[in-house]
Amino acid sequence: MSIVVKPLEASTEITATRTWTDEEGGAPLRCCLRDSRIGERIVLGPVTPPGPVGAYAETGPVFLHADGCQGPVSPGYPEDFRGRQQVFRAYNGEGMIVGGALVDPGQGQEQIAERLLCAPDIAFLHSRNVVYGCYMFAIYPGDR
Ligand SMILES: [Zn+2]
Numbered sequence: 001m002s003i004v005v006k007p008l009e010a011s012t013e014i015t016a017t018r019t020w021t022d023e024e025g026g027a028p029l030r031c032c033l034r035d036s037r038i039g040e041r042i043v044l045g046p047v048t049p050p051g052p053v054g055a056y057a058e059t060g061p062v063f064l065h066a067d068g069c070q071g072p073v074s075p076g077y078p079e080d081f082r083g084r085q086q087v088f089r090a091y092n093g094e095g096m097i098v099g100g101a102l103v104d105p106g107q108g109q110e111q112i113a114e115r116l117l118c119a120p121d122i123a124f125l126h127s128r129n130v131v132y133g134c135y136m137f138a139i140y141p142g143d144r
Pocket of ligand 1: 029030031032033064065068070071097
């Protein structure tokens with residue numbers, strides 16, 4: 001099985017609560033799935049990521065480039081996110097949570113995602129921050 005990692009679409013509506021020039025770097029950008037770099041203009045605001053439905057749809061904070069973005073430079077699992085412990089939360093085709101897995105930092109994220117997505121009732125995954133619960137990106141099966 002292959003997987004497809006999806007960032008937030010460039011057209012995602014967001015009402016910025018803060019926009020600034022990053023002086024530290026390292027903010028996980030959901031538009032291009034890499035960490036921000038010093039000097040980049042970034043925005044923090046709430047987003048409801050697509051997929052989950054009804055009570056399972058959640059709104060939370062994300063960082064995005066403030067002045068548009070071309071998206072990820074490569075389609076695979078984002079390298080800047082490998083060092084972060086994550087939760088892969090699993091959803092079925094009706095957008096309801098149906099399980100998940102705690103994912104440690106390292107190189108095994110694709111295998112965990114593929115194992116989860118092999119279950120017939122799992123349609124997609126959301127990668128989320130363990131402590132803050134923030135949405136990072138979605139993972140879909142590439143061949144379903
Ligand atoms: Zn970006």
